[in-house]
Amino acid sequence: MMDDTRTRLVESALRLLREEGLDAVTLRAVGDLTGLSRTAPYRHFTDKTALLAALAVRVIADLSAHVAAAISQEAGRRDRLRAFYLSYVKYATAHREEYRLVFASEFLAGHHPELEEAIDQVTTALGMAGTGEGPVPKAQLMALLSTAHGLAELAVAGQLAHKGIGYGDIVDVLVAPYGG
Amino acid sequence: MMDDTRTRLVESALRLLREEGLDAVTLRAVGDLTGLSRTAPYRHFTDKTALLAALAVRVIADLSAHVAAAISQEAGRRDRLRAFYLSYVKYATAHREEYRLVFASEFLAGHHPELEEAIDQVTTALGMAGTGEGPVPKAQLMALLSTAHGLAELAVAGQLAHKGIGYGDIVDVLVAPYGG
DNA sequence: CCAGCTACGTTGACATTGTCAACACAGGCT
DNA sequence: AGCCTGTGTTGACAATGTCAACGTAGCTGG
Numbered sequence: 001m002m003d004d005t006r007t008r009l010v011e012s013a014l015r016l017l018r019e020e021g022l023d024a025v026t027l028r029a030v031g032d033l034t035g036l037s038r039t040a041p042y043r044h045f046t047d048k049t050a051l052l053a054a055l056a057v058r059v060i061a062d063l064s065a066h067v068a069a070a071i072s073q074e075a076g077r078r079d080r081l082r083a084f085y086l087s088y089v090k091y092a093t094a095h096r097e098e099y100r101l102v103f104a105s106e107f108l109a110g111h112h113p114e115l116e117e118a119i120d121q122v123t124t125a126l127g128m129a130g131t132g133e134g135p136v137p138k139a140q141l142m143a144l145l146s147t148a149h150g151l152a153e154l155a156v157a158g159q160l161a162h163k164g165i166g167y168g169d170i171v172d173v174l175v176a177p178y179g180g
Numbered sequence: 181m182m183d184d185t186r187t188r189l190v191e192s193a194l195r196l197l198r199e200e201g202l203d204a205v206t207l208r209a210v211g212d213l214t215g216l217s218r219t220a221p222y223r224h225f226t227d228k229t230a231l232l233a234a235l236a237v238r239v240i241a242d243l244s245a246h247v248a249a250a251i252s253q254e255a256g257r258r259d260r261l262r263a264f265y266l267s268y269v270k271y272a273t274a275h276r277e278e279y280r281l282v283f284a285s286e287f288l289a290g291h292h293p294e295l296e297e298a299i300d301q302v303t304t305a306l307g308m309a310g311t312g313e314g315p316v317p318k319a320q321l322m323a324l325l326s327t328a329h330g331l332a333e334l335a336v337a338g339q340l341a342h343k344g345i346g347y348g349d350i351v352d353v354l355v356a357p358y359g360g
Numbered sequence: 361c362c363a364g365c366t367a368c369g370t371t372g373a374c375a376t377t378g379t380c381a382a383c384a385c386a387g388g389c390t
Numbered sequence: 391a392g393c394c395t396g397t398g399t400t401g402a403c404a405a406t407g408t409c410a411a412c413g414t415a416g417c418t419g420g
Contacts, residue, residue: 185397216398216399217400218400219398220397220398223396223397223398224397
């Protein structure tokens, strides 16, 4: 598998994303950091957006694992739900730039099947973390994901802190309807 | 006040955004369309992001009005809630590029007070559309906004259609816990 | 074994774009 | 009148995504 270089490119991009932010992820910088030349990425990705999509896939996989781990430590339905929300938002706020990329790339999902697949992984991870009382309907899973997603964005944007609200407060509201 | 030109610039930007998408909103294009020269925007905005922030304020005001109008036509708590979600997501999907801008600019909210103010307007509009049974707590409002926001993004990104779910289905789930 | 194709990588060049500096000009204030 | 300030213009520059042309190593089929 000669994806070796490809992986290294994505890894370089991830490092740039983490250390210098989304704007620093330029094809030239990625090439440099990988020890290659500026246009090297074009041998492995058709486009810059293709690189970003691959990077987003990595980030989403991380996020997904993080969330799944957090959920698996809880037992009751309500606690699992809370763990889901909290871990999701916590990851987002702790990795601002990565989450920013995820947002941006969602708009490209249609053109990048792997991205859609990665997003699917999050939902299935969520589904498996259900109550054990049978499969959770898709619409319900997407409702959860929507909420977590929106909450994460507001938190990252500082819209909550700005109002003196912690995201924990909102999670309380969201979890309230569900019994223990 | 000579904000006239400033307004015209924003209006040109809005037209570009609607007709050719976010990527077409370039300072040069805005200048051209306004009948001015490429760097003219610099006399009214410190930055390109400042222009975009002003544009986002306009868009959010539109969205806010749209949502407020939809809510005001419903009476019961549940119906209002449903109207809120539906009108919000409908606006987002019907104005993809505009909503894309809103997403992008949220990350700049910290640096642009007017933007935060505009976002506040949405929540207060939401608050006034409450049940009439006293003010709705902030955390609850933000929870609603989060959900609508996240749902809108998934819808715009095509993540729902891709699964054969309409956003109406999800709204049903979201509204379910609230009695008529 | 050799000709040649393919994958991978490099340099050069280009258009676009955000941004700044230098200049022009008009109107109101002193 | 003299001048400052707001508004606008052109020229220039660096960064960036992208393409074209070129090089090269290695495997493949004859």
